[in-house]
Amino acid sequence: MGIIESGPLGPFRNKVGPVVGRKHMGQDVITSVYHKSNKKHTPAQFSEQTKFGLLNGFIADIAPLIKLGFGKYARKKSAKNAAFSYNYGHAFIPEGETWGINYPAMVYSRGDIVAPSGLTLSLQDDVLSFHWSAQPQSLHCQYTDLASFLVYCPAKERGIIRVNVAERHLLGFDVQLADDYTGILHCYVNFSSADGKVSGDNKYAGGIVFDDLTKSV
16 A cells, blocks of 8 residues: 655655655655566576676675765765766676676775875784875875775675774774685775765775685694
8 A cells, every 4th residue: 555645746655556656865766566577587687687796795795984985976876876886887807607806996985085005915913914105295195094994805705894093194004804714805995084074095905815824823
């Protein structure tokens, strides 16, 4: 049963005949009733479905960073949808007959704050250290800019996220790795303004192997 919300000519919600009314991002939306298809997916449809699931999964795993990094671009759509649209064209690499995520190309944050330069990684036991170079101050590059970090583990489909935890002038930050992490870890950094209101482009610091040979004993 549909419910009219503001008079006989107003928007409605729930099902009315062959259509469904709902509110999305503050707007009244009408869609047709979903009908399940018994047709098999074509190879092209299956490929697109695979890509859709991969990218949505990655974005969901790092939702706090997406919310901050794409919040200003979420006009009439969510930060998640804005990130999905921005990344879709470069997010995938072929893996045999299917697809994988192109981790070095992934973007979770955009903005005017200057990205870190000279990024390097080092690993000692289960502590991963990020290092970056000093940069001259400017309007969008301040010593007090705050760094956020992502260490993503594809094998566990989750990431270690640290938001606004180190000032730019410190030139480094250590991340304690989870005991169950294994394989290649993909590492990223971005800076935000000291008040956290303006973000900058994230930068891929590299992939580093964390396995039984590198874990502390």
